[in-house]
Amino acid sequence: MAIKKKAPQKPGRKPAIGPAASGAAPAFPKKELDKWLKAHKKWNHEDWLMLLDDLKAKGYGNLVSNKEGQDSVGLYLETKRGK
Numbered sequence: 001m002a003i004k005k006k007a008p009q010k011p012g013r014k015p016a017i018g019p020a021a022s023g024a025a026p027a028f029p030k031k032e033l034d035k036w037l038k039a040h041k042k043w044n045h046e047d048w049l050m051l052l053d054d055l056k057a058k059g060y061g062n063l064v065s066n067k068e069g070q071d072s073v074g075l076y077l078e079t080k081r082g083k
Helices: 031-037 045-064 067-081
Strands: none
Touching: 031 045, 031 067, 045 067
16 A cells, blocks of 8 residues: 655645634634625615625634624624714
């Protein structure tokens, strides 16, 4: 049985380490939420559900899959809405 060797990395290149690769939870999605707020001056329940799905698809599933996380996202949006 042959043992495979890992190819050496090119000098100056670091391996891509994201939240999924490192096992760490991603930071609070302020950038994504600020962008969403610019596009949604008003929103309804359907918009809210689509936002949660979008955040989940972007790797924030641990945040938006529970009420506490959803509440923190909602509070952020409500706080920033008037600014």
